[in-house]
Amino acid sequence: MRCIFCGNSESKVVDSRYLKDSSIRRRRECLKCGKRFTTYETVESNPMVVTNAENVREPFKIEKLTESIKYATYCVDLARTIEEIVSSIETKLFALQKQEITTHDIVTVALDVLMEVSSMACLVYYTQHTDCSNFDDVRRFLNR
Numbered sequence: 001m002r003c004i005f006c007g008n009s010e011s012k013v014v015d016s017r018y019l020k021d022s023s024i025r026r027r028r029e030c031l032k033c034g035k036r037f038t039t040y041e042t043v044e045s046n047p048m049v050v051t052n053a054e055n056v057r058e059p060f061k062i063e064k065l066t067e068s069i070k071y072a073t074y075c076v077d078l079a080r081t082i083e084e085i086v087s088s089i090e091t092k093l094f095a096l097q098k099q100e101i102t103t104h105d106i107v108t109v110a111l112d113v114l115m116e117v118s119s120m121a122c123l124v125y126y127t128q129h130t131d132c133s134n135f136d137d138v139r140r141f142l143n144r
């Protein structure tokens with residue numbers, strides 16, 4: 001991505017924001033002249049496909065993940081923003097390098113990331129997204 005001011009091709013990302021249409025707006029700072037400019041990224045093709053427990057396939061939706069993280073962190077003081085949390089979950093999912101992921105993959109990765117954020121948020125997410133119908137499950141999880 002060339003700097004619009006000096007043409008230098010190296011820049012660093014100083015801020016990323018998810019937009020409603022799933023594109024990403026990034027503020028970049030040129031490593032040469034230090035000026036800032038904005039880029040927009042959209043996924044062109046082959047978005048990840050998610051297969052749920054009922055074997056229904058649908059495109060990975062960042063909004064859906066964001067909603068579930070918002071819910072899980074509703075009454076938790078966060079040191080990181082929702083966007084940062086969602087973004088690191090997404091990055092880890094992409095790092096799996098699978099075209100098709102399962103809801104189980106998402107839950108596993110989300111729990112990993114939430115564990116670093118808040119065990120309370122993690123527990124809320126866990127009870128929301130897994131079939132823990134008895135207390136033993138919850139206790140086993142807490143003892144991880």
Ligand SMILES: [Zn+2]
Pocket residue numbers: 003004005006007008030031032033034035
């Ligand atoms: Zn520049």
